[in-house]
Amino acid sequence: MTPAHSRDCPMAEQSVGWVLHALEPEEEFEVEGHLVGCPVCRTIVRETEETLGLLGSSAEQAEPPPGLRARILGAAATTPQVQPPVPPAPPVPVVVEPPRRPAAPSAGSRRSPWTRVGVLVAAAVAVAAIAGLGVVNAQLRTQRDAEAARAQSVVAMVQQMSRPGAQHAFLASAASGQTIAAVVSDGGVRTVLPVDLPANGEDRVYVLWGLPGTGSPAPLGTFDVAGGAASAVSVGSTSGGAGFAQYAISIEPGRVAPATPTDVVASGRAEI
Structure with a gap:
């Protein structure tokens, strides 16, 4: 850096x-x-x-609705299939005349x-x-x-x-190792960008943690991620403006940050 x-x-x-x-x-x-x-x-x-x-x-890539193909095939299947009518028998001629060659039908009359x-x-x-x-x-x-x-x-x-003086950290998934979030700390104000964090729902909440070089993790604040492309969110600090050696994100039941993280989903080293 x-x-x-x-x-x-x-x-x-x-x-x-x-x-x-x-x-x-x-x-x-x-x-x-x-x-x-x-x-x-x-x-x-x-x-x-x-x-x-x-x-x-x-x-995420936008795909056509899954029911589109079924609706198209259904419209074709339900369209009535009309059978061509049987032509009536020609009348018996009274006067015999030389046969005439019928005119060739036009392209529009062949439907x-x-x-x-x-x-x-x-x-x-x-x-x-x-x-x-x-x-x-x-x-x-x-x-x-x-x-x-x-x-x-x-x-x-x-x-x-x-x-x-601003700190930043790219947080990698604990399961896949891929970067799924980013954190920036500037003057005690911390911002989280949920790059690939799934929506948490109403019964759970994400918690941002600061990990000092020694000691216990400090809960810095909670935030939510809705469905779709999530924008950056500000996460308030409960520990002043001091920097941390690492940052982590956990998913917690309820709507309040616990004293210690329950399920850590991502973490990463802080850099300046």
């Missing part, structure tokens, strides 16, 4: 915007030229890319009842498909808005990491 006193650069925020492609073309050229000679901003760019990579790997059935089936399939696509588009819009809100939270956390 770059020392805290050297991370103060006036181009730090523009470097984060450059990673997110949120700058005007002139600003992008300016930042690219600045990055060549500024190790501080290159470190900020690397940390921002790593954090966005964690978010990208945790985003049989079977063709009309096919049109009805195709229309039913199209209506069902359009309805299903509407549901998928709504899901994609919801996911896009949630990811945009979480990206803004990432920018705020990266800016906090860049401040002198």
Whole structure:
């Protein structure tokens, strides 16, 4: 990590915007030229890319509704299958005339009842498909808005990491070893980004713990994670502004932090 006193650069925020492609073309050229000679901003760019990579790997993919295929097949199965009518017997001619060659039917006059059935089936399939696509588009819009809100939270956390004296930690799952949360501590205010923490429900709560070098873990505050892309949440400190060697997150029954953690789901070493 770059020392805290050297991370103060006036181009730090523009470097984060450059990673997110949120700058005007002139600003992008300016930042690219600045990055060549500024190790501080290159470190900020690397940390921002790593954090966005964690978010990208945790985003759920939107799939078409499971019932869409069944609705399409059901519409086709319930469409009446009309049998072609039996043509009536031709009348007995009274006067015998030379047979005339009938004119070739036009393309529009060849549509049989079977063709009309096919049109009805195709229309039913199209209506069902359009309805299903509407549901998928709504899901994609919801996911896009949630990811945009979480990206803004990432920018705020990266800016906090860049401040002198701020601590941060990436917390790995106790089961898989994958990073599932991040913590930033700045002046006693601690922020948690639940990268891949599942929703806790109403009967349980997440607790952030501070682990000193020696001694017992200290409960720093509780927080909730709802379904979907979770944004960063502030977790109040009950132990002042002192830093910790490690941070951990546990899931606890009820709505109150216990004296000691019950089920630790993630932990990680604090860095400056």
